[in-house]
Amino acid sequence: MISERVYTVWDDAPAPNRGGDVNISKARGYPYDEDWELHSYPIGNGYMGANIFGRTDVERIQLTEKTLANEGLYGIGGLTSFAELNLEFNHEDPIQYKRSININDAMAYVTYNYKNVAYTRTHFMSYPDNVMVIKLSANAKGKISFVLKPEISYLRKAYEKNARTGKMTVDNNTITISGFIDHFSVNYEGQIKVINTGGTLKAIQNGEQSEITVSNADSVVLLVAAGTNYELSEALFLEDEHNKKLDPNSFPHEKLSRLIQAAEHKGYENLKQSHLEDYQLLFSRVKLQFNADIPLKPTKQVLKAYQADASHHYLEELMYHYGRYLLISTSRVGTLPCGLQGVWSQYEVTPFTGGFWHNINVQMNYWGAFNSNLAETFTPYVEFFDAYHPKANRLATKYLKEHHPNAIAKDSLENGWTIGTGTTPYKIVGPGGHSGPGTGALTTKMFWDYYEFTMDTTFLKEKAFPAILGMSQFLSKTLVPVNDSLLLVDPSASPEQKHNGDNYITAGTTFDQELVWENHHDLLKAYKILDIQDDFKKTVEEELTKLDPIIIGKSGQIKEFREEEYYGEIGQKNHRHISHLCALYPGTLINSSTPKWMEASKLTLDLRGNNTTGWAMAHRMNARARTQEGDKAHEVYTKFIKERTLPNLWTTHPPFQIDGNFGTMAGVAEMLIQSHQGYIHLLPALPKAWRDGAYSGLIARGNFELSVVWEDGKATAIEILSRSGGLCKLRYLNISDAKLTTKTGELLDFEEENSDTISFQTIKGERYYINM
Structure with missing residues (x-):
C-alpha cells in the first residue's frame, strides 16, 4: 500500500566545534555548546x-x-x-x-x-x-x-x-x-x-x-x-x-x-x-508519507527552505520518522526511561537536570509510543516506576500528613502513591509548589494507554491496575467536600502558573479536577475488565459524580481556575502550559460527545496562542488534532518546525529538549488516527496540506493495526490487522457505502450504526480490507 523510503539526515560539511562556553548558561545548565546542540x-x-x-x-x-x-x-x-x-x-x-x-x-x-x-x-x-x-x-x-x-x-x-x-x-x-x-x-x-x-x-x-x-x-x-x-x-x-x-x-x-x-x-x-x-x-513497523519528493540537498538547507516557504511537506514527514528514531535510540527495555534530553548531554550541569519531569514532559516523551507502534519503548518507565513506587507511597503519606491528616489510612499502602514534577534516576519528589497532585494521574494515563493499545491483560492486572488504583487512593484523600455535591482537590495548582509573581495555589484547579476524573474513570474501566469488586470502587463511583472538572467561563473559555471569570484574569494569558486542557489531550473527558466543552477548548486554544516553547507547541498540536481542526494542528506543527527545530533536527525548548520531537511525532499520528472515543476515527484531523498520502502500521486502541491510503483528501483504501481480535468499530465519512472483505476477497457483513460508523467482529491475526 505504501512505498519504501530511505530517510537520511545529512550535511555536506563537518559540524563546527568551538567547544562549550562556561560563561553561557541555558536553563541554568552549563556550559552551553551551540555547535553540539545545533549541528x-x-x-x-x-x-x-x-x-x-x-x-x-x-x-x-x-x-x-x-x-x-x-x-x-x-x-x-x-x-x-x-x-x-x-x-x-x-x-x-x-x-x-x-x-x-x-x-x-x-x-x-x-x-x-x-x-x-x-x-x-x-x-x-x-x-x-x-x-x-x-x-x-x-x-x-x-x-x-x-x-x-x-x-x-x-x-x-x-x-x-x-x-x-x-x-x-x-x-x-x-x-x-x-x-x-x-x-x-x-x-x-x-x-x-x-x-x-x-x-x-x-x-x-x-x-x-x-x-x-x-x-x-x-x-x-x-x-x-x-x-x-x-x-x-x-x-x-x-x-x-x-x-x-x-x-x-x-x-x-x-x-x-x-x-x-x-x-x-x-x-x-x-x-x-x-x-x-x-x-x-x-x-x-510504520511507514508514513505525504507524497512529497525527497529534496536533494543537505537537511539544514531543507530546513532553511521550509522556514522561508512551508509548502513542501517532506520535512514534516521526515520529522515524524526522526522522532521514532530518537525514541528507539533513547528508551529500551532494561535502560532508564527517556529524560528531557533523551540519552544525550554535553553539559557539566544539564538544564533542568535532564531528568524525568512529571507535569507533562516525561509523559510527552511517550505519547507517540503507542499509536506509532513502539509500545515496548514505554517498558523502561514501568521498570522505573516499580523501583520508585515504595518511595512514592511514603511521599503520599507525607503529603497527606501535611495537608489532610484526618484522611490518612491505618495501612499506609492504602494511602496510595504520589509523585511531583522533579524526578531523576536518583530521587523522586512529591507534588507541591507549582504543580498539583494531578501530576500523578497524568502519569498513570500512560499505563492505561499502554493497556488499551496492546490489550495486554497481564500488564493490566500486574502493572496498570495497581498503579491506577494507588493513584486513585491517594487522590481520593486530597478531595475536600465543599457541599453535598462538590469535592475539590485542596491545595491545588495549575502547573507553573503564577499570579502577581508567586505560584498560584488554590482549590480545585481544572488540571487537578480533570485528572482525578481521568484516573477514577480509567480505574472503573479496569475494575470492570478484571471483574473486581471492593468497597473502594463504590467510593470512586461516588466521587466521580462530584468533581465538576470542566467549567466554561464568561469569555467562553475552559476555566483554568474555578474563581476565574474572564480568560486571563488569573495567571499568564499566553502561558506555555495548557494544563486545563489535559482532559482534551492526553485525557478523554472532553470529546465530540461534549460539544460545548469542545467549542470552549477551541476558543481557549485560540486565546492561549501558539507563541510559546517547543514542547508547548507540541501539546497544542495534539490538542488541535483532538478538536479535529486539522489545518490549525498543521499550522502549529509548521510553526514548530520553523521556530523550534535545529539544523540537526533536534528541537528546542530552548535549549534542546527532546520532548518537542516526541510530542510532534505523537501529533502527526493523532491527526491521522484517533481511537479514544470507543471507535477508530480515520483521518480525523487531516489538513489540506496533506492532500495525498498513505501510512501503514499505526495502532488504534483495541490493538488494531491500520493502513490507509488517501487521495485528494479522501481515503481510498483501508487495511486492518486485528492483533487481539474483538469488535472493530470504524468511523469515516460515508464508510457504510464501502465494501469489507477478507484477504481472499470474500465479502463480509458489518453493522451500520450510521452512514459514517460501522462495526464488525474480528479474528486475532486476520487482516480486513475496506475499499471506499
Whole structure:
C-alpha cells in the first residue's frame, strides 16, 4: 500500500566545534555548546548516546551514559557528560564530503575524499551488545592513520562542586577511563578498544593522557562501552542520604570488560547484523508519507527552505520518522526511561537536570509510543516506576500528613502513591509548589494507554491496575467536600502558573479536577475488565459524580481556575502550559460527545496562542488534532518546525529538549488516527496540506493495526490487522457505502450504526480490507 523510503539526515560539511562556553548558561545548565546542540548528529541505544561531529581534522565524538550523574540542579542529581573521544586525522580540506544518519538503519556515516583516497567512517550504537561500534575504512590499503585521545569530561579538583576524580590508562589496544563522582558515590568507567587490520598500533601513556596511534592500517574498528555502579532498585529511592544511594565498593569494570570481549569475539559484521535486526524490527513497523519528493540537498538547507516557504511537506514527514528514531535510540527495555534530553548531554550541569519531569514532559516523551507502534519503548518507565513506587507511597503519606491528616489510612499502602514534577534516576519528589497532585494521574494515563493499545491483560492486572488504583487512593484523600455535591482537590495548582509573581495555589484547579476524573474513570474501566469488586470502587463511583472538572467561563473559555471569570484574569494569558486542557489531550473527558466543552477548548486554544516553547507547541498540536481542526494542528506543527527545530533536527525548548520531537511525532499520528472515543476515527484531523498520502502500521486502541491510503483528501483504501481480535468499530465519512472483505476477497457483513460508523467482529491475526 505504501512505498519504501530511505530517510537520511545529512550535511555536506563537518559540524563546527568551538567547544562549550562556561560563561553561557541555558536553563541554568552549563556550559552551553551551540555547535553540539545545533549541528552534531546523535546516535544511541538507550544505555548511552554519542554525538558525532564528522570532522576530518580532529573528530569529536561526545559520549553520554544515562546513569552518570552529579549533584546537578536542585540537589536531586543531574545527567552529566561522560567523555569525549578525539580522533586526530589531520585531513585538511577534503572533497566530496558528506556526513549523515540513515534513520532506517540507525547508522551514522562520514565519507570524503582526501588525496585521491575515499574514506568512510561508519558508526552505530548497538542495543543487543551495548557497545558503540565505529569502523574506519578506505578504498585503498594502508591509508588509515590517526591518534585516539580520549578526554574525561569536566574533571575537577575534589573540593569543587559536582567534582569528579578520574584517570586514564592504556594497555595494549585498550584505553580505560575511570573515576568517581562523590555526590552519589558514582563509580564510572569507559573502555575503548582499537582493533586494526594491517598497519601498526602503538599505545602511549603521556602523563595523565592515554593515547593510541594507528599507522597505515587497512581498516580499524573501535569498540566503546561505558557504565557506572548504578543499580535501579527500591532501596536507591528509599535511601535519603545521597552518598549512600550507591555502593562505593561496586565497580563496572568486569561488566564492561565482558561487553568488550564479547563484542570483539562477535566481530564487526555480526555486530552490525545484530544491530540492524534489532533496530529494524522496531523502525520498519510504520511507514508514513505525504507524497512529497525527497529534496536533494543537505537537511539544514531543507530546513532553511521550509522556514522561508512551508509548502513542501517532506520535512514534516521526515520529522515524524526522526522522532521514532530518537525514541528507539533513547528508551529500551532494561535502560532508564527517556529524560528531557533523551540519552544525550554535553553539559557539566544539564538544564533542568535532564531528568524525568512529571507535569507533562516525561509523559510527552511517550505519547507517540503507542499509536506509532513502539509500545515496548514505554517498558523502561514501568521498570522505573516499580523501583520508585515504595518511595512514592511514603511521599503520599507525607503529603497527606501535611495537608489532610484526618484522611490518612491505618495501612499506609492504602494511602496510595504520589509523585511531583522533579524526578531523576536518583530521587523522586512529591507534588507541591507549582504543580498539583494531578501530576500523578497524568502519569498513570500512560499505563492505561499502554493497556488499551496492546490489550495486554497481564500488564493490566500486574502493572496498570495497581498503579491506577494507588493513584486513585491517594487522590481520593486530597478531595475536600465543599457541599453535598462538590469535592475539590485542596491545595491545588495549575502547573507553573503564577499570579502577581508567586505560584498560584488554590482549590480545585481544572488540571487537578480533570485528572482525578481521568484516573477514577480509567480505574472503573479496569475494575470492570478484571471483574473486581471492593468497597473502594463504590467510593470512586461516588466521587466521580462530584468533581465538576470542566467549567466554561464568561469569555467562553475552559476555566483554568474555578474563581476565574474572564480568560486571563488569573495567571499568564499566553502561558506555555495548557494544563486545563489535559482532559482534551492526553485525557478523554472532553470529546465530540461534549460539544460545548469542545467549542470552549477551541476558543481557549485560540486565546492561549501558539507563541510559546517547543514542547508547548507540541501539546497544542495534539490538542488541535483532538478538536479535529486539522489545518490549525498543521499550522502549529509548521510553526514548530520553523521556530523550534535545529539544523540537526533536534528541537528546542530552548535549549534542546527532546520532548518537542516526541510530542510532534505523537501529533502527526493523532491527526491521522484517533481511537479514544470507543471507535477508530480515520483521518480525523487531516489538513489540506496533506492532500495525498498513505501510512501503514499505526495502532488504534483495541490493538488494531491500520493502513490507509488517501487521495485528494479522501481515503481510498483501508487495511486492518486485528492483533487481539474483538469488535472493530470504524468511523469515516460515508464508510457504510464501502465494501469489507477478507484477504481472499470474500465479502463480509458489518453493522451500520450510521452512514459514517460501522462495526464488525474480528479474528486475532486476520487482516480486513475496506475499499471506499
